[in-house]
Amino acid sequence: MKKHKINTQDKKGVPLRTIQSSSWCPGCPDYMILESSRRAILSLIQQGYKKENFAMSTGVGCHGKIFDYLNISGVYGLHGRAIPTAMGIKLGNPNLNVLAFAGDGDTYSEGMAHFIHACRFNPDITLIVFDNQSFSLTTGQATPTSQLGYKSKAEPLGEFNQPLNPIHLALSAGASFVGRCNARDEIHTQKIIERAIQHEGFSFIEIIQDCVVFNLEVNNRDKRMYQLLDKNRSMKQALKYAQEFNYNNENSKIPLGIFYQKHRNSLNEEWPILHKLAKSKKTWGDLKK
Amino acid sequence: MRLNILIGGKAGQGINKVSGIVSKTLISQGYFTFNYRDYPSIIRGGHNFNVLSVSDKLISSHESKLDIIIAIDELTKHIHKDELKKQGIIIDYKPFLNFGRNLNIALSGALAKALGIPKKTLLSQIKGNPKTNNKQSLQSAKAGYKSQTNRFNLKKLNNKLTIMSGSQAVAIGAINSKIDLYFAYPMTPATGVLHELAAKQVENKMMTFQPEGEIAAVNMALGASFSGARTMVGTSGGGFDLMSEGLSLQGISEIPLTVYLASRVGPGTGIPTYNMQGDLDIALRAGHGEFPRIVASPGDPLESIEITNELMHLAEKFKTLSILLSDKHVAESEYSTNKKPNKSLKINITRKLPHEQIVKSSSYDTDDYGLTTEEAKFAIINADARLEKYNEIKKATKAFNMTKIHGKANSKNLIIGWGSTKGAILDAIEGEDFKFLQVLYLKPMSNKVKQEMKKAKKIILVESNLTGQLGRLIREKTGISIKNRILKYDGRPFRSDELKKQLKELV
Numbered sequence: 001m002k003k004h005k006i007n008t009q010d011k012k013g014v015p016l017r018t019i020q021s022s023s024w025c026p027g028c029p030d031y032m033i034l035e036s037s038r039r040a041i042l043s044l045i046q047q048g049y050k051k052e053n054f055a056m057s058t059g060v061g062c063h064g065k066i067f068d069y070l071n072i073s074g075v076y077g078l079h080g081r082a083i084p085t086a087m088g089i090k091l092g093n094p095n096l097n098v099l100a101f102a103g104d105g106d107t108y109s110e111g112m113a114h115f116i117h118a119c120r121f122n123p124d125i126t127l128i129v130f131d132n133q134s135f136s137l138t139t140g141q142a143t144p145t146s147q148l149g150y151k152s153k154a155e156p157l158g159e160f161n162q163p164l165n166p167i168h169l170a171l172s173a174g175a176s177f178v179g180r181c182n183a184r185d186e187i188h189t190q191k192i193i194e195r196a197i198q199h200e201g202f203s204f205i206e207i208i209q210d211c212v213v214f215n216l217e218v219n220n221r222d223k224r225m226y227q228l229l230d231k232n233r234s235m236k237q238a239l240k241y242a243q244e245f246n247y248n249n250e251n252s253k254i255p256l257g258i259f260y261q262k263h264r265n266s267l268n269e270e271w272p273i274l275h276k277l278a279k280s281k282k283t284w285g286d287l288k289k
Numbered sequence: 290m291r292l293n294i295l296i297g298g299k300a301g302q303g304i305n306k307v308s309g310i311v312s313k314t315l316i317s318q319g320y321f322t323f324n325y326r327d328y329p330s331i332i333r334g335g336h337n338f339n340v341l342s343v344s345d346k347l348i349s350s351h352e353s354k355l356d357i358i359i360a361i362d363e364l365t366k367h368i369h370k371d372e373l374k375k376q377g378i379i380i381d382y383k384p385f386l387n388f389g390r391n392l393n394i395a396l397s398g399a400l401a402k403a404l405g406i407p408k409k410t411l412l413s414q415i416k417g418n419p420k421t422n423n424k425q426s427l428q429s430a431k432a433g434y435k436s437q438t439n440r441f442n443l444k445k446l447n448n449k450l451t452i453m454s455g456s457q458a459v460a461i462g463a464i465n466s467k468i469d470l471y472f473a474y475p476m477t478p479a480t481g482v483l484h485e486l487a488a489k490q491v492e493n494k495m496m497t498f499q500p501e502g503e504i505a506a507v508n509m510a511l512g513a514s515f516s517g518a519r520t521m522v523g524t525s526g527g528g529f530d531l532m533s534e535g536l537s538l539q540g541i542s543e544i545p546l547t548v549y550l551a552s553r554v555g556p557g558t559g560i561p562t563y564n565m566q567g568d569l570d571i572a573l574r575a576g577h578g579e580f581p582r583i584v585a586s587p588g589d590p591l592e593s594i595e596i597t598n599e600l601m602h603l604a605e606k607f608k609t610l611s612i613l614l615s616d617k618h619v620a621e622s623e624y625s626t627n628k629k630p631n632k633s634l635k636i637n638i639t640r641k642l643p644h645e646q647i648v649k650s651s652s653y654d655t656d657d658y659g660l661t662t663e664e665a666k667f668a669i670i671n672a673d674a675r676l677e678k679y680n681e682i683k684k685a686t687k688a689f690n691m692t693k694i695h696g697k698a699n700s701k702n703l704i705i706g707w708g709s710t711k712g713a714i715l716d717a718i719e720g721e722d723f724k725f726l727q728v729l730y731l732k733p734m735s736n737k738v739k740q741e742m743k744k745a746k747k748i749i750l751v752e753s754n755l756t757g758q759l760g761r762l763i764r765e766k767t768g769i770s771i772k773n774r775i776l777k778y779d780g781r782p783f784r785s786d787e788l789k790k791q792l793k794e795l796v
Contacts, residue, residue, distance in 0.1 A: 008646055008647045018658070018660060019658070020658075020660045020661075050644075052643070052644050052645060052646060052647070053643075053644055055516070055643045057512060060652065065661070067649070067651065067661075068660045068661050071647060072647060073643035073646075073647050073648045073649060074643075074649055074650075075511065075512060075515050075542065075544070075649075075650050075651070075652075076542075076649070076650070076651035076652050076653055076661070077508060077511075077512075077538065077652060078508065078534055078535070078538050078652055081504065081505075081508040081535075084500065084504070084505040084506075084508035084509045084512065085508045085509070085511065085512040086512060087500075087505075087509050087512065088472075088508060088509035088510060088511060088512020088513040088514075088515070088516075089512040089513065089515060089516050089643070090512075090516075091470055091496070091498065091509065091512070091513045091516075091518070092469075092470065092512060092513030092514065092515060092516030092517060092518035092520070093516035093517055093518070093642070093643065093644055095644065096516060096643060096644060113501050113502060113504075113505070114501065114505055116501075117500070117501040117505070271496060272491070273490075273491075273494060273495075273496050274496070283516075283517055283642075283644065284469040284470075284517060284518045284519070285517055285638060285642075287469075287494050289467045289493070289494055289495075
C-alpha cells in the first residue's frame with residue numbers, strides 16, 4: 001500500500017496554505033476565493049475553532065484545485081458530488097466543520113439533486129459555489145447559470161435556455177442560510193464564509209466570479225453589485241431580492257450578502273446519536289459497542 | 290422425512306404470516322425448515338406464494354412436488370393443484386371466510402393440526418407475538434386447528450434451531466462488525482438489510498441513512514468512512530450501476546468501502562422481485578480504471594454473517610473496496626440452522642483521521658503529500674502500489690474459507706457453483722456420488738478451484754444465469770472451459786428434486 005508522507009506544514013509565512021504551487025489562470029478570481037476562505041478559517045481558529053476539526057470536500061472543475069492549496073483535511077471528490085461527500089464527512093464525525101467547495105456546472109448540472117436535497121436535509125455543512133457561469137476547465141461550455149445567448153464550442157448557436165437562479169432555488173428548497181458574494185471583495189466574502197460556518201445547518205454561499213478566459217461577456221459587474229443590509233428577513237422578502245438578478249447579462253442590480261438565515265434543526269440536532277456525539281465531542285470510534 | 294407446503298394467495302392476504310407462524314412452531318418442535326418466497330412486484334392482489342419445506346435433517350431448498358397447499362384464494366388452487374402429490378391435501382380458505390383479516394391465522398391453525406403440532410405449542414407461538422396476542426387471533430387459530438385431523442404426525446425432535454433470512458444475516462454481520470453508518474436507497478432485494486438495520490439502529494448505537502439516491506449513498510459512505518466511521522452501502526444491480534463512479538473513487542482515494550449488492554433479474558428493471566445471479570460481472574469490473582477489490586458471495590445466512598464481517602474487516606485493513614454479492618434467493622428466503630457463525634473479526638481503524646491531523650484523500654493521482662500530480666513518475670508509483678495492494682489482499686484472504694467442499698469427498702463428479710445455488714445443490718447431492726465445490730471468494734479466487742478441477746473426471750457448472758458467469762471467470766483464471774452447464778434463468782431458483790434429476794442425467 002502507498003504510504004503518504006502526510007505533510008501538515010504550511011507554506012512558509014502563509015498559514016493554511018499548502019506548499020503546492022497554484023495552476024489557476026493568471027488573474028482568475030479563484031485565487032481570491034482561496035484567500036477569503038483561508039482568512040475565514042484562520043479567523044475562526046483565532047476565535048477558538050480547532051484547525052484539525054476543519055474538513056472540506058470538492059467537486060471537479062477549476063474550483064476543485066482549492067483542495068490542493070488549502071491546508072486542511074478533505075476529500076477531493078467526484079464532479080458533482082462535493083455535497084454528498086461533505087454530508088458523509090459530517091455524518092462520519094459530527095464534530096467536524098465541513099466545507100463543500102463546488103462549481104456552477106458541478107452543483108447545478110451534474111449534482112443538482114444533491115443541492116436540492118441538502119437544502120431539505122439541512123446538514124450542518126457550508127456549501128461554497130464558485131459561479132463563473134461556464135464550464136471552464138473543459139473549455140467553456142454553457143452551465144445552467146450561463147446567460148441567454150452565450151456562445152461556446154458546444155453551443156455555437158448560443159445558449160437558448162433561461163439560466164436558473166440558484167439563490168431563488170435554494171430558498172424554495174428550504175435552505176436555512178443563503179448568501180451571495182463577489183469573489184473580488186475578499187473582506188466581505190471572508191465575513192460571509194465565517195457567518196456561514198457558524199450557522200448551525202446547511203449554509204449556501206454563491207460566489208459570483210469572472211472567468212478571465214471563457215464567458216467574458218459576464219465579467220466586470222462590480223458596479224451593479226450592492227450589499228444587502230445585515231438583518232433578518234422573511235422568506236417573501238428574501239425571494240424578492242433573489243429575483244433582482246436573473247443571471248442574464250442585463251442591467252439589473254446584483255444584491256450580495258445574506259439573503260436569508262433562519263435556524264431549523266440540522267441533522268446533528270434531529271438524530272439522537274449524532275446529537276449525542278456532537279454534544280459530548282465524541283467520535284463514532286469512541287462509542288462502546 | 291420431507292414435506293413441502295405451499296401457501297398461496299393475493300399480496301396483502303398474509304402469506305408470510307402463515308409461513309412465519311408455522312415455521313417458528315416447527316423450529317420449536319426441532320424441525321428444520323426452508324421458506325422460499327415468490328411474489329410479483331404488486332402490493333395488493335396478484336398471486337404470491339411461499340413454499341415451506343420441512344425436514345428432520347438440515348435442508349436449504351424447496352422441492353417441486355407438494356404435500357400440502359394452503360389456498361387463501363381460488364387462484365392458488367387453480368395454479369398449483371398439478372404440483373400436488375397423490376396423497377397431498379389442500380386446505381381451503383372457504384370455511385374460514387368469516388374470520389376476516391384473521392383468515393391467515395385460522396389457516397395457520399389448520400396447518401399446525403394437519404402436521405401434528407400440539408395445540409399448546411401453536412398457541413404459545415401466537416401469544417408470543419404482540420401483533421397476534423389477542424382474543425380474535427387466538428380464537429381463529431383454535432377454530433382452524435379444530436377443522437383438521439392430524440395427518441403427518443410430526444413428533445417433537447431434539448434439535449436446537451434458529452431461523453434467519455439472508456437480509457437479517459447481513460444486518461447481524463454488520464452489527465457484529467460494529468457498523469456505524471449504513472447508507473441505502475430502497476431497492477428490492479437489498480432493502481431488507483436497510484429495514485433490519487433501521488429497526489435495530491438505536492439499540493446498536495448506529496445509524497441508517499436514506500439519501501436521495503445511490504450516487505449520494507456511495508459518496509456519503511466514502512465521506513463518512515474518511516472521517517472514521519465504519520460504513521456500508523446496500524443496493525441491487527441498477528443502484529450498483531449508479532454507484533460505479535464512486536467505486537472508482539474508492540480505488541484511487543483508498544477510503545475503505547463495503548458494498549452489499551443483492552442481485553435480481555436484469556437487464557434494466559427486468560423482473561424486479563425475482564432471482565438471478567446475473568451481476569457477478571459488474572461486481573468484478575464496475576468502475577473505470579484498474580484498482581483492487583474483493584468480491585465474495587455467501588450461499589446462506591450463516592455465511593452472510595461471516596462474509597459481511599470478513600469483508601468489512603478486509604476493507605478497513607487494506608483500505609480497499611469489498612463487495613458482498615448476494616441475491617434475492619439468499620436475501621429473502623428463510624433458512625433454519627443448528628450451527629453458529631464463526632467469531633467476528635475486529636475492525637480496527639488504525640489510519641490517521643481528520644480530527645487528529647490533516648488527512649487528504651483524492652480522486653486525482655497524488656504525490657507523496659496527497660496533492661494532485663500529473664507526473665509520469667507518480668502515475669507509475671501509484672499504479673504499482675495498487676497492484677501490490679492486491680497481492681497483499683491475495684495473501685490475506687487465504688486465511689478465510691475462499692472455497693468449501695461439500696458432498697462425497699472422493700467423488701470424481703465435481704459440481705461447481707457459488708452463492709444461492711448452494712442450498713439446492715446440497716439437497717440435490719445428498720447421498721449421491723457428487724462432490725460440490727462452492728466458490729465463496731470470487732476475487733481473489735483460490736488456487737483450490739484449479740486443483741479440484743484437475744482431480745475431477747466430470748465437471749458440472751451450476752448457476753442461476755444465462756451465460757455462466759462463474760464459468761467464464763474460471764476459464765479466465767485457469768484456462769479450463771467447463772462443458773457441462775446447468776443454467777437457470779427464469780428468475781426462479783433451482784428446486785432440489787429437479788436439479789438432482791438434471792445432475793444425474795449428466796453422469
